[in-house]
Amino acid sequence: MTTKHPVSVKVNGIRYEREVEARLTLADFLRHELALGGTHVGCEHGICGVCTVLIDGRSARSCLTLAVQIDGAEVTTVEGLRNRETGGLHPIQQAFVEAHGLQCGFCTPGFIMTTLELLRENPDPSEEEIKEALGGNLCRCTGYQSILESVKLAAAKLRETQGA
Ligand code: FES
Ligand code: FES
Secondary structure, three states: OOOEEEEEEEEOOEEEEEEEEOOOEHHHHHHHHOOOOOOOOOOOOOOOOOOEEEEOOEEEEOOOOEHHHHOOOEEEOHHHHOOOOOOOOOHHHHHHHHOOOOOOOOOHHHHHHHHHHHHHHOOOOOHHHHHHHOOOOOOOOOOOHHHHHHHHHHHHHHHHHOOO
């Protein structure tokens, strides 16, 4: 019989209690246990960044994190960015739409979560700082320039909403 371990975690503001196998990754926990398919899975080796989520406010590869490791933590996925009252897109999501920061969209949740962490720490990043922050996220479609423009637009939108 497989031993299961209790996990109590807050995801996008909602508390979940589950029993999981020790080897279950956070990515699979989110996708299969909680039906949060916005976190994608690509390489499963920590290389591509599509599985990026925030754990207690810090970006992390959910393919390299075990579900049991997040017991007691707070996780934010791309689903958590929408405005809870209006259902509207987060300014970062809106910026990616407006500046054509996606084509197939497979990499997009990872870029958006990485951008969220960047702009919380640095609301007005230089181009070099954006490149540095997004260096661990891979995209096969866009050529990156439109992603760069999306992050600049997202930064401007967030500064505007914060009255900066
Ligand atoms: S799927 Fe996690 S880094 Fe590629
Ligand atoms: S938009 Fe297709 S992989 Fe990035």
